[in-house]
Amino acid sequence: MPDDTADRQGKEQPRRRQARGERRIAQLLQAAADVFCSTGYTAASTNAIAREAGVSPGTLYQFFPNKEAIAIELGDRLVHEMRETYGEALAPVDPATPLEEAVGAAVDRFIAFNTEHPVFFTLMHGPDIPGRIAEEHDALHATLVDRIEGLLAVLLADTSPAELTRTAHVCLGMYKAGLELVLAHEGAEREAYVRELKHVLVRYLDPLVGDRPGRTDATGTGTDTTGLPRTAT
Template sequence: MPEKSEKPAEATTEEERPRRRQARGERRIAQLLEAAATVFSTTGYTAASTNAIAREAGVSPGTLYQFFPNKEAIAIELGSRLMHEMRQSYDEVLAPIDPAVTPLEEAIAGTVDRFIEFNCRHPAFFVLMHGPDIPGRIAEDHDALHSTLVARVEALLAPFAPDAPAATVTRTAQMCVGIYKAGLELILAHEEAEREPYIEELKAALSRYLRPLAEDIVD
């Protein structure tokens, strides 16, 4: 019986090479973005440099420029990935709830815990979303993300105030988001051991502000 040809195996190897190069490139990009997140959260966006990011990643500036032309491109890619992850959190956490099943304070605590955990795990997110001199595209994407957040909070609050005018629910949602962002800045300004009391204060502030909604349901 004639021996089987080895050519198909060689062809497969040729096909796999571009995939392997692509996989190595994706790993390098992830490495650079992780380094950028560290630099941005440590120095801020304005003071960060491509040299500092390359140094943090343990690569040469030339290697960095193979993947990103400048600091702005790195920030945009990092911000885009973080915003995508945050939108997934919106889908999971900010779904409408039944007031008869889930008390308002429980909904507040769960939502705050999830978002604080995300921001503590990704401190660069706050820097890129709220820092000075961030790229215009990030600012635009953040405005869209903010609008989505307000809309999701409206949907979360609406069952607790079924008779309230839509404008009132919208205004209440906007205030909740404003309170959350102010509290988040204080929370991130403290080290891990000191954060918990501020997290509890944020939950308490939101609960006190929104308690009349829950009282209306009970009445």
């Protein structure tokens, strides 16, 4: 029995050390996110990150050799979480779903992720991001365009692949431009910018989508997604 107890204790100690290490890494990554957001990636330093985390630089170097390694680890984790987010946000929709509902649901999920993790925008769109993160950004961008194309293919029946790709790029470009404005504001003003972003996307897509099942009003003339009458053709 004593041997069994010692064996269990021997196994528990590495697990406890591993758990402490994971907590320390999470602490350092959160501190790095705060520093990157406040100063930008280029101006940030390992000393500033350690100070924000409440640890010594020596402790930080036990886990990360430099600032770039911290940014890469943080970026990898955020990209993984973002991939899960866009999987939900850009899931296939029923063709009869109102355009504003489909756009609103996608925008809300992406905005929620970016406002919860503002450092994602800092790392992915900064002027001097590490090459590894730039590669991740390019891969994520390509995947997002592909998923948006899949979503639009449901809404834009009989549209050529080239047109779908172009439309997907325009939608993503509009979203990124709007996101920068959203993140630059808070409270009611931020909500107003989110509404404007949705409005821009809907008004861009509405003429392309045209009349679909479920989009005609009681008069049969149909209405666009802002409630304005659309002339029947």
